[in-house]
Amino acid sequence: MKIEFIPIDFNYIDFEGKSYIKLIGRTRQGKRICVIDSYEANFWAILNEGVSDKKIDEVRKKIEKIEVKLVSRTTNVLKTELHNKKFLGKDVKAIKIFITNHKDAHAVADEIGFEEIFKRREYDVPLISKYIIEKKVLPLNWHEVEGEILNNSLEFGGIDSVLDVDICIKANSIKKLEKQEIYEPKILAFDIETNEFEIGKGNVLMISLYGKNFKKVLTWKKCALKQDYVECFKTEGEMIKKFIEYVKSYGPDILAGYFSDGFDLPYLRAVAEKNKIKLAIGIDGSQPSFARGRIPSGKINGIVHIDLFRFIETAYSQYLQSETLSLNEVASELLNEKKHDFDFTKLSNMKEEDWRDFFSYNLQDSALTYKLAEKIWPDMFEFSQVMQEPLFDITRDKMSSHVDNYILHNLERFNEIAEKRPLDKEIGERRNREKYEGAYVFQPIPGLYENIGIFDFTSMHASIIVSYNLSKATLLEKKEKNCIESPEFELNKEKRNFYFSKEKGFFPLLLEEIVELRKKYKKELKEKPDAIKKARSNAFKLLANAYYGYLGFFGARYYSIESAATTLAFVRKFNKEIIEKVKQEGYEVIFGDTDSVGFVLDKKTKQQTFDFLKKLNSELPGIMELELEDFYKRGIWVTKRSGEFGAKKKYALINEQGKLKIRGFETVRRDWCGLARSLQNDVLRKILNEGNEKSSVKIVKETIERIKERKIDLKELMIRTQLKKPINEYLSISPHVVAAKKMEEQNIPVSQGMLIEYYISETNGKKSLVRDKVKLPNEKGLYNIEYYLDRQILPSVENILDVFGIKIKEIIDGKKQMNLGEF
DNA sequence: GGTCCCTAGATACC
């Protein structure tokens, strides 16, 4: 029996003490297929240098006799093989140890601490990853499987009769097909509405489902009004049963939610339990399980549960303008579609038409989730292709895991045995380490500048790692002749240099490939744009960007603080050198941060500037490259609020097409009120467009006037600040903490990570602390004129107008006196 | 109640 299929969900099963891989996927006809594949679990014992062949034979015999008795099974070594391998770039002899069950690899490894053994490795690589690497069965790629159909077979505990699949095959061989194309998955989105926020506390009022030609709202609440997609049930339990039934009959590849790992799925499971119902949505009739972690990951057997929020958070958020990653903001940016309105305060007293609105609100959430899933599918698909890990994992992994996985899946080409993950002790040590020195930031001189050019290094950190061959494996213990020497820098309060081999290591080589592939796909994208090329180029870009941070990340397999610190030493060196060279060429340097330099062209032409850039590039080593970021018509730099020096990381530019680039200013900070932000934005735009402050001063004065006259809408005065830890853990009780406490008192759900919204009101009596004047949006009150003038408007424009010698404080103070005079 | 100095905390830049 031969059949073509695409594996989507990866899992493993135990049968008679041995683990097998269970792949769930689709056939060309769209049938759901289960493929059971065998896998010879194994790990490595790397031998010390110089161990004799005779000794090696003895060691192998000892290892082959190992048997570990565990509670549920006994595991033993099946065979061993001797291989010439590499470990951290060095030639080693290593024994490949085959065992019955991968889960016991650690236990077996513990038994072989013989003196001839240098290191034991790869027992900590997850089974699925090992399987994908060794048997080359790639997620979301078409394969041909040859094997036997299981039909009411007793094999694997009669798995084929348990699983809700169309066909179940025991594989003899699986081959990846040459021709591949993007797969269009069958997606079902879901969303629930509840009367309590805490999981396990309240009821699920309704569940919405949205798929292709499929929309449903299931409820056990009032639904007399006709809405064709609403189905009513007598009890919560019956509603949940129907939900299970619909998931089964729709048969999705993907069940998508938004924040469903943290809310919808665990909530459903808890409520089902309360109703004594098994939430049997797995294709084997099992309930979702929750892997522990900061946010538990809800896994459904045979169906890939994706919490879109988690993928968007790591892979997408840096390209979004949205200030929060709420479904509403993300959907309106990516889909240009919003959530429906619903006033949750009505919940305690619902009329029939309120229920109707609530149902359509609920359905819309699923609809948005479904459309988002479709929209970002190319990115999820490409992440899976690039990292070669299953969908479930790549939609939850953080960037460090993506880097780890990319390396793991590409080590075979270098004949490398994988390094281990750090253990708790090592993680602790790494996290407690001293920080190393970071990048250089140029101190600007405040002022308005015209005719500006900015150069920056393309992927600076990555190109340094590649050009100087930096990594754990290429780091030398001491200086050798003909090696790479770092600039001198301080690490752990000690001045020193580090030395790296010139022989190319797999770690920088892989990064070089990533950079090359990124270039290639970016070029292809430019020639003929489509979503998949964009996603692919983006995946490589993110990988390249995360590679440097990975070196200094405590959880990394290939952690190398020396390499990370050396990368930064080179970053500082090159940035300072470029700044010096730009100065020497006769430009006035006004800006510089990490990998960039900004300067005034003055009498120099653009052509001269391009020629100069070319010359600078000819002097750069390796793959390092400097490029023109852009030319700007004008730019403004201001002083720090404390002190007369120019503020770093705060500037505004306008390019020749009239496009603004604002960095660091309150305009781009979400914890300032809308009025201050938009006023500052207007001021900056006017100054940069017009080259002087005249009309800006006018709008500032008008705004001051409007505040004083109480003409400002409270909406524009709301301050939003994130609650970054649990309320009771705050040492200093700042306004947003007070606001959060107030929310708790009013039974408004508050949780860590939420944006807390409040405004500052006038108060009776003499309260001097800001936090005593905090009011929630639902609390009636007058805004505090003094606060908004002195602490929002003034700081947002003071330093900008100061560049022109305008003292806006005097204007405000004048107005305030006038205001008092009126009373 | 005001000033000084320091820290906690949030959010930005690259």
Place this chain on the structure above:
DNA sequence: ACAGGTATCTAGGGACC
């Protein structure tokens, strides 16, 4: 806990007058 370091700025917190 889930890439790194650099930087700005507000409000609170405590000492002191």
